[in-house]
Amino acid sequence: MNEIxxxxxxxxxxxxxxxxxxxxxxxxxxxxxxxxTEALEAIRQVAALTGGLKQIVYLVGWQFDGHDSKYPAWSExxxxxxxxxxPEARASLLxxxxxxxxxxxxxxxxxxxxxxxENSPLWREYVDKDLIGKNEKGDYLDGGFxxxxxxxxxxxxxxxxxxxxxxxxDALLEMLPIAEAGPIHVDAFIATASPWHKVTVGxxxxxxxxxxxxxxxxxVDVTIEDIDYQFVGRVPMVWHYNVDERTRLMFPPDVxxxxxxxxxxxxxxxxxxxxxxxxxxxxxxxYEEAWGYSIDGDLGGLQGxxxxxxxxxxxxxxxxxxxxxxxxxxxxxxxTYEVEFSHGAVTTVRHARPAIGERRSGEGEKRSFVLxxxxxxxxxxxxxxxxxxxxxxxxxxxxxxxxxxxxxxPPAWREVREARERPLFPAANGASRSRAVAGGRITVELQxxxxxxxxxx
Numbered sequence: 001m002n003e004i005x006x007x008x009x010x011x012x013x014x015x016x017x018x019x020x021x022x023x024x025x026x027x028x029x030x031x032x033x034x035x036x037t038e039a040l041e042a043i044r045q046v047a048a049l050t051g052g053l054k055q056i057v058y059l060v061g062w063q064f065d066g067h068d069s070k071y072p073a074w075s076e077x078x079x080x081x082x083x084x085x086x087p088e089a090r091a092s093l094l095x096x097x098x099x100x101x102x103x104x105x106x107x108x109x110x111x112x113x114x115x116x117x118e119n120s121p122l123w124r125e126y127v128d129k130d131l132i133g134k135n136e137k138g139d140y141l142d143g144g145f146x147x148x149x150x151x152x153x154x155x156x157x158x159x160x161x162x163x164x165x166x167x168x169x170d171a172l173l174e175m176l177p178i179a180e181a182g183p184i185h186v187d188a189f190i191a192t193a194s195p196w197h198k199v200t201v202g203x204x205x206x207x208x209x210x211x212x213x214x215x216x217x218x219x220v221d222v223t224i225e226d227i228d229y230q231f232v233g234r235v236p237m238v239w240h241y242n243v244d245e246r247t248r249l250m251f252p253p254d255v256x257x258x259x260x261x262x263x264x265x266x267x268x269x270x271x272x273x274x275x276x277x278x279x280x281x282x283x284x285x286x287y288e289e290a291w292g293y294s295i296d297g298d299l300g301g302l303q304g305x306x307x308x309x310x311x312x313x314x315x316x317x318x319x320x321x322x323x324x325x326x327x328x329x330x331x332x333x334x335x336t337y338e339v340e341f342s343h344g345a346v347t348t349v350r351h352a353r354p355a356i357g358e359r360r361s362g363e364g365e366k367r368s369f370v371l372x373x374x375x376x377x378x379x380x381x382x383x384x385x386x387x388x389x390x391x392x393x394x395x396x397x398x399x400x401x402x403x404x405x406x407x408x409x410p411p412a413w414r415e416v417r418e419a420r421e422r423p424l425f426p427a428a429n430g431a432s433r434s435r436a437v438a439g440g441r442i443t444v445e446l447q448x449x450x451x452x453x454x455x456x457x
Contacts, residue, residue: 014254018056019046019056022297054105054390063109111187136196159207165214189231190226227247233255260293260294263284290349337351368381391455396452421444
């Protein structure tokens with residue numbers, strides 16, 4: 001594995017301390033899930049429920065007819081998403097990118113650099129220049145069937161050598177202020193061989209590294225869907241960070257971090273036998289929660305906010321706290337799976353255990369999860385009370401099922417006698433109340449799915 005160049009660690013955003021999510025706007029041929037106007041309202045609501053945490057929002061389906069349409073071209077904003085008062089959709093997208101800043105949100109794009117469709121404005125040029133990958137027989141490489149349309153695979157080394165990859169990037173950066181925003185998400189960025197052209201997977205990966213370097217040189221961080229070790233140091237975040245324990249210990253979160261655990265094959269949540277692959281070399285950790293994970297789903301409309309809120313409070317909030325340090329060691333026993341971090345945090349998963357003689361009935365000890373910091377418990381099961389760095393040391397309390405329990409607060413609260421409790425979700429604008437604090441301890445009562453912010457009074 002190549003050494004990570006120090007200069008390439010300086011990304012524009014701290015992805016390990018940011019809420020990064022996708023917003024699914026539209027799909028082919030004409031379905032609209034969210035307009036640009038509705039997208040801004042969703043961003044506002046997310047800002048309210050997170051207490052103003054920095055957001056990076058990737059728009060899916062922003063181009064042409066929606067998601068996965070007319071690649072490799074990126075030259076047209078989806079007209080169905082525009083505001084009525086704007087002359088064209090690009091103006092509405094610029095408006096969204098500008099207005100989102102007031103909510104500490106960076107809006108950017110979800111694009112694809114490896115797929116090509118026959119109805120793309122660039123198809124004929126890519127065919128004429130022989131830039132589409134081919135198998136041994138000279139047939140175009142199958143890139144999948146998406147949204148009712150057949151995709152083919154762009155041959156990355158040939159596109160790079162021809163200069164069309166650079167031209168695509170330059171044109172997009174001229175059309176929209178992506179370099180000002182900082183990030184972009186490149187979907188399915190997978191090195192693929194093209195036997196007809198005598199291009200190996202390694203050749204493809206080398207060209208893709210040049211593409212990543214080009215984005216970085218133009219002032220843009222690239223996040224991608226899956227880990228490929230050849231890209232480490234050039235990408236700060238991968239969408240599905242399904243790597244094993246060895247890799248988690250190898251890379252600090254400020255060098256490489258990731259979203260959720262959707263494609264964790266170790267946990268049985270993904271298709272068996274789907275790894276190893278060059279872009280998915282490992283099945284994931286045994287227990288993703290012990291290392292922390294965030295969000296790897298799409299917000300597909302305002303009705304999806306409750307699900308995003310649950311994932312944020314239950315997964316992203318502890319992930320942000322865990323990411324303040326780096327994992328130091330894993331200690332696994334017959335009873336527990338425990339990870340220790342450099343800032344004193346310890347996560348413990350107790351293995352699920354069927355009762356003796358009840359293996360088929362599902363009875364017995366359930367899998368459980370605890371997050372501690374020094375002598376304090378900050379999360380147990382689906383209840384938590386965790387200090388939030390972006391809130392200046394205020395704490396976020398949440399319960400998935402509802403609870404009434406006492407929490408030992410961080411040391412800075414030792415002399416505090418009263419806390420103000422303000423709702424975050426639901427009803428982030430609701431009334432606040434006071435709660436007594438004694439000896440650094442507070443008792444919080446929460447309804448199912450409720451989150452509050454605790455501030456020293």
